[in-house]
Amino acid sequence: MRKSRRLGVIAAASGLLAAGGITAGLVATASANTAGLCSSTTTCTTTTVTVNDPTAITADVKMESGSSQDAVVSWTVTCSPGGTAQTGKSTAAAPPFTVSMTLGVTNPVNCSVSATMTASGPGTGDVLLVVNWTPAASATPTTTATASTAPSGVGLIVKGYKNKCVDDTGNKSTLRNKIVIWSCNNSDRAQLWHFASNGELQHNGMCANDQATGGNGSHVILYSCNGAANEVWSHLANGEYKLKARGGTLCLDDPASSTKNGTQLIVWTCKDSANQKWYQP
Numbered sequence: 117m118r119k120s121r122r123l124g125v126i127a128a129a130s131g132l133l134a135a136g137g138i139t140a141g142l143v144a145t146a147s148a149n150t151a152g153l154c155s156s157t158t159t160c161t162t163t164t165v166t167v168n169d170p171t172a173i174t175a176d177v178k179m180e181s182g183s184s185q186d187a188v189v190s191w192t193v194t195c196s197p198g199g200t201a202q203t204g205k206s207t208a209a210a211p212p213f214t215v216s217m218t219l220g221v222t223n224p225v226n227c228s229v230s231a232t233m234t235a236s237g238p239g240t241g242d243v244l245l246v247v248n249w250t251p252a253a254s255a256t257p258t259t260t261a262t263a264s265t266a267p268s269g270v271g272l273i274v275k276g277y278k279n280k281c282v283d284d285t286g287n288k289s290t291l292r293n294k295i296v297i298w299s300c301n302n303s304d305r306a307q308l309w310h311f312a313s314n315g316e317l318q319h320n321g322m323c324a325n326d327q328a329t330g331g332n333g334s335h336v337i338l339y340s341c342n343g344a345a346n347e348v349w350s351h352l353a354n355g356e357y358k359l360k361a362r363g364g365t366l367c368l369d370d371p372a373s374s375t376k377n378g379t380q381l382i383v384w385t386c387k388d389s390a391n392q393k394w395y396q397p
Contacts, residue, residue, distance in 0.1 A: 182241010195224035355393030
């Protein structure tokens with residue numbers, strides 16, 4: 117049996133955040149989106165590591181050397197927001213094989229994952245355990261507007277806090293144009309919005325978009341309508357526009373209840389406050 121050495125978690129350029137290390141045997145290479153790896157003749161365990169915006173997490177097991185021996189993988193995944201711990205255990209099998217882990221949350225912000233592999237006879241040698249994750253798709257993909265987009269100049273004002281309205285700065289149709297608050301004016305075409313049946317808040321053939329799915333405090337911009345989760349909203353009975361992305365926890369927000377014309381709108385944790393209530397009269 118080879119002597120065990122300590123191997124740190126590899127932080128990938130894709131935005132992986134590592135919490136803790138891994139007890140390991142052989143030093144092995146890892147690619148981007150690798151949450152952790154270890155190699156051993158008997159048992160190897162990844163400590164809890166955290167990955168951001170995953171759509172899938174898998175554990176891959178293969179033989180590094182020796183004759184094939186059975187291996188069993190046990191895993192635990194806890195995702196947020198709103199997730200409960202998911203656990204599982206693979207059936208003993210000769211490597212190579214892949215174990216898919218259940219996230220328990222749709223579009224999670226992050227997941228904590230740990231995995232343990234136990235190897236046993238009749239074979240001998242080193243078995244490699246690699247935990248991988250698949251990142252979410254690009255937050256703001258570049259696509260053309262959908263056929264359901266309303267024609268330019270069609271819609272109603274969206275009135276919010278202290279009679280301020282959602283406004284496309286300068287009534288432009290350019291990518292990433294700022295969406296702000298402005299004194300409500302029914303005749304101002306920059307304030308005409310169409311709330312489509314697919315949840316898009318449309319203006320001038322484009323859509324209100326949480327920039328790069330940035331989370332709390334990120335700016336709302338105008339972007340090509342593409343049906344992405346960061347531009348699909350639910351207009352609730354209490355007036356909130358709740359975003360589909362980030363687990364449905366964020367709402368269209370007038371920051372700090374501003375009444376200053378030109379203040380750019382943001383998304384913020386939904387809290388049923390006056391600066392998150394919007395209506396189309």
